[in-house]
Amino acid sequence: MKFIVSSSYLLKQLSAINGVITTNPVVPILENFLFEINDGNLTVTASDLQTSMITELQVEAKEDGSIAIPAKILLETLRNLPEQPVTFSIDSNTYSIEINSDNGRYKLAGENATDFPKIPTVSDGYAVNMSSEVLSRAINNTIFATSNDELRPAMTGVFVKLDETNTTFVATDSHRLIRYRRVDVAADMAHSMIIPRKALTLLKATLPQELTNVNVEFNASNAFFNFNQVKMICRLIDERFPDYDNVIPLDNNNNVVVKKGELLSSLKRIAIYANKTTHQVRLKITGSELMISAEDLDFSNEANERLTCEHDGEDLEIGFNAKFLVEMLGNIDSDEITIKLSAPNKAGIITPNDKDEEEDILMLVMPVMLNNQV
């Protein structure tokens, strides 16, 4: 088997899917890219069994064939070659690979392509289309709130719920919860799935900047994302997602409207003085004044700031984890936000005041109980 391909073109396509490959995979062959040639069409696959990525490119080839090529060596070679056509010659008996460039000759040992795990294909699938921008906004807005707790696998991914009028993305780590909804993506039947964080992280890194259509297909066990010449297949998390609607309070009537930028930079400064394990900051709302403070008794550190806000409701003092607030506010585009509160031991809700008509963002965060309230 022999084929010729541009070094930088191949590098670009391989880099798009390389993120899937883990160091020290369960099955050693997964340290390889699977190369398959069919009628001058090269398909490259990378996988960690849970997630697989496939890319296609045109090459000059006279015959069909397949081989598994060690990913790390190949990528490093391509990275260090100036742009030029390179020739791959593969001995189908010994699986040895020879790469020829203008600069010289490189030999490496490949593996039998038939040992590479089979990648699932879509069957009984259901498809929906969305733009790369919508998908990456949905990922960016939710992924940071997913949980690391392997004991509750459902929360280690983002819940996607397709409905006839909208699509909802939900992530939670049980301390905070993000619900991101789009009305411009809908399905003709209700479907839901939990997509693992790793797949979404990879997707986020691979989705093109320019507006591209992403075709999403899924069945009970897998999801398939298709865009440009890249395909991603991931195993879905087969768990029941927590009943998130029930924990979103509807009667938070204590509303605080504040400039997002001011609050965010204030929180970043105050957080420096907060206790290093709880990251607790206090928000004290008195009339139209929002006082933000933190202290770390172990080091005698403390800090206070004052902001003005529009406030509608009783005076209130409530504690939050500053890291959560900073992360959430950092993901909101709006200049102004509304914080909806009810009591110091009840969830707070943050929503942007100006947003696209097609989207709806709700961020919920559980408080950190203040000492004088315990």
Next chain:
Amino acid sequence: MDAFYASVEQLDNPELRGKPVAVGGNSQRGVVAAASYEARKFGVKSAMPSAKAAKQCPNLIFVQPRFPRYKELSHQIRDVFYEYTDLVEPLSLDEAYLDVTENKIGLNSATLIAKEIKTKIKERTGLIASAGISYNKFLAKTASDMDKPDGLCVILPEEAEAFVAKLPVQRFHGIGKVTAEKMVKAGMFTGKDLRKKSLEDLTLRYGKSGQYYYNICRAIDHRVVQPTRDTKSVSAERTFEDNIYELDDVIEEIDRIARISFERYKRSKAEDGHTITIKIKYGDFQQITRSKTDDPSINDEGTYVQIAKSLFTEQLLNEKGIRLIGVGISNFRKDEEPEPVTQLTLEF
């Protein structure tokens, strides 16, 4: 106690008296747990492979250890200690620190107490003990090793500095064989040489132990005698007759040894261990450990064995085979109390 296990064997079996005796297995992989003074003349030492000991001393008599009997005698000996003070810190079955500053019989001389204890031990058990007497733990321990067997060595406060200055680094309690070798290579042969080094220098060379070395070469040791020393770890290990190479066999052995180790853990005073460690010694004596810390604490056998087994993975196998496996638990502490400042959780 002098050559404790071997002396007990000679005590219980008159035929062994005056003969070179080694307590320990004499199989291919056995080691000498204790050697009688007759055997020591031939260079037989504890921790020496039995095969090597037998070569050095062809008439060496190997005796299987009888730990229940040693324990019984150990208790009799400890009872003698408690007649003088409650501040007894056992180091092993046959060694203990005693703080007799204030003692039950109101005797003002530690040396006299040591003599009485030695006599009582001889009367009640027939065994010979050595004692070291001084004003801190380090000096007392060093003194006890000075003129074994049947020794009684006193280091008086005014002699201490001079004594330590002359002491070769190999004889310092707390300086191991390897460290002592390093010190000798670096030109430090005695306490006097050690004293010339600054605290910074010693800490740089020997890490945390630097501070201890800095103190002991000045005969300073502020450690108190702790009657109840907290158990820091409980473990069990086994050396195999033949090296093992297969994953299934390793897992089976870990299962077996973990259960033995768990038994010990339950019998010990220790509880609420959080870390399980497995130790693997390969055919070439290379040794590795793998450990896992879990919250909450590990107190049931199922979890204990399961964690121990999960620590060994196929990658840890190699062509040299495994000669020894150990399983242990450490990090004993109460589960962390929830912080008074609490992050609330959504109730799903």
